[in-house]
Amino acid sequence: MSEARAVVLGGGAVGLAFAAAAAAEGMPVRVLEGGPSRPAADPDLYDARVFALSPGTRAFLEAIGAWRRIPADRIAEVRRMDVRGDDGASRLDFESPEGRPLSWIVEGNRLARALAESAAANGAALEHGIAARSLQAGASGIRLERADGAVETASLLVGADGVDSWTRTALGLASTAKRYPETALVANFRCEKPTGGVARQWFRQDGILAWLPLPGDRLSIVWSARGELARDLAALEPAELARRVRDAGGAEAGEMVVEGTPAVFALRLVRVPRVAVAGAVLIGDAAHGVHPLAGQGVNLGFQDAKSLADTLARRSPLERPGDLALLRRHERARRADVDAMQFVTDRLEWLFALEAPLASRFRNAGLRLVDAAPLGKRLLAAHAMQ
Numbered sequence: 001m002s003e004a005r006a007v008v009l010g011g012g013a014v015g016l017a018f019a020a021a022a023a024a025e026g027m028p029v030r031v032l033e034g035g036p037s038r039p040a041a042d043p044d045l046y047d048a049r050v051f052a053l054s055p056g057t058r059a060f061l062e063a064i065g066a067w068r069r070i071p072a073d074r075i076a077e078v079r080r081m082d083v084r085g086d087d088g089a090s091r092l093d094f095e096s097p098e099g100r101p102l103s104w105i106v107e108g109n110r111l112a113r114a115l116a117e118s119a120a121a122n123g124a125a126l127e128h129g130i131a132a133r134s135l136q137a138g139a140s141g142i143r144l145e146r147a148d149g150a151v152e153t154a155s156l157l158v159g160a161d162g163v164d165s166w167t168r169t170a171l172g173l174a175s176t177a178k179r180y181p182e183t184a185l186v187a188n189f190r191c192e193k194p195t196g197g198v199a200r201q202w203f204r205q206d207g208i209l210a211w212l213p214l215p216g217d218r219l220s221i222v223w224s225a226r227g228e229l230a231r232d233l234a235a236l237e238p239a240e241l242a243r244r245v246r247d248a249g250g251a252e253a254g255e256m257v258v259e260g261t262p263a264v265f266a267l268r269l270v271r272v273p274r275v276a277v278a279g280a281v282l283i284g285d286a287a288h289g290v291h292p293l294a295g296q297g298v299n300l301g302f303q304d305a306k307s308l309a310d311t312l313a314r315r316s317p318l319e320r321p322g323d324l325a326l327l328r329r330h331e332r333a334r335r336a337d338v339d340a341m342q343f344v345t346d347r348l349e350w351l352f353a354l355e356a357p358l359a360s361r362f363r364n365a366g367l368r369l370v371d372a373a374p375l376g377k378r379l380l381a382a383h384a385m386q
């Protein structure tokens, strides 16, 4: 039997995490990333892309050797969440019952570097600037032709190439996409008052605004704003943008100053009913696009990476990595989690986008009800900490 090898197409956070996990189990892995190699992060700048990482993600990143490679002074703990409705009064405030952090905020570039280092340390190879031209996949292996003419063969191809996945199209895997009416603006700020480890979220008439704590006196925002608002905000002078963000958050952090360059992202719900064919499987955003209002997209992707690496490591000696039955086991293991997150985020987005007065009363009453129920809050905190 020839040695089992995996090729990962896409060296984002999820592809690198799978590579690190599978390589740690002894599987030779090559990661082919389309983009150029990333320069070392400037210590004076904070990346505009930040992720809220759940305790389940932290445990996985620790296990694959990535967590300790993220500089400790660039990790911000979230100890409390304060969620407000759009009537100015409704509120849901919760913290971890045991006093442990609910999540950790980490910059995208530092997370990617830590993952690339742990993938390399575990024995995975990473190549940048690779474009794929064609792909054939079957249970006995895959053949990937690159644009530079080189041919990659392996026992399994893992498509981790993001929400517009080339792999998904090349494999003929069906997907449905829904464009949300919001566009997300992300930006970092230096603030007059420290955030105190509190993540805040406002469900507003014009969209959903989240403030995520960064270390010290900084915070990062994701403003999923309806219509053209996110683009209009991004085009403002920095001082005017800071004023708008300060006022939208009731000046909870005092005066604010924009740091770095804001960025905007289109938001889509992408459902992929089948993520596997014989010889190939999708993970991360390639397998599911979710609204960022719950900050769970990359967390879902990391659990895909973990599940796939575990399924491969535990396969019987008679099974090949590309066997469809094996890949379907991974697919089934992930289905409920992905479906539940897509359902909840999609319904919340819908509920808060409704303009009817009754809808407003209903959603704000819902927030107040959960806030008043100790059991509901415990359940919510427990879910946030998975």
Ligand SMILES: Cc1cc2nc3c(=O)[nH]c(=O)nc-3n(C[C@H](O)[C@H](O)[C@H](O)COP(=O)(O)OP(=O)(O)OC[C@H]3O[C@@H](n4cnc5c(N)ncnc54)[C@H](O)[C@@H]3O)c2cc1C
Pocket (backbone or CB within 6 Å): 009, 010, 011, 012, 013, 014, 015, 032, 033, 034, 035, 050, 051, 052, 053, 130, 131, 132, 160, 161, 162, 163, 165, 166, 167, 184, 185, 186, 222, 265, 283, 284, 285, 286, 292, 294, 295, 296, 297, 298, 299, 300, 301
């Ligand atoms: C505004 C916003 C805020 C968010 N906040 C959070 C949060 O707080 N917490 C959270 O969990 N999630 C969050 N998410 C979701 C998160 O960004 C994604 O789920 C995550 O980036 C997906 O990682 P990925 O590795 O699957 O895909 P990507 O990050 O898209 O990486 C895909 C990689 O594949 C490469 N690639 C693409 N095509 C090819 C190809 N053909 N060949 C080779 N390489 C290719 C790309 O260059 C890229 O490096 C947020 C999303 C948005 C838009």
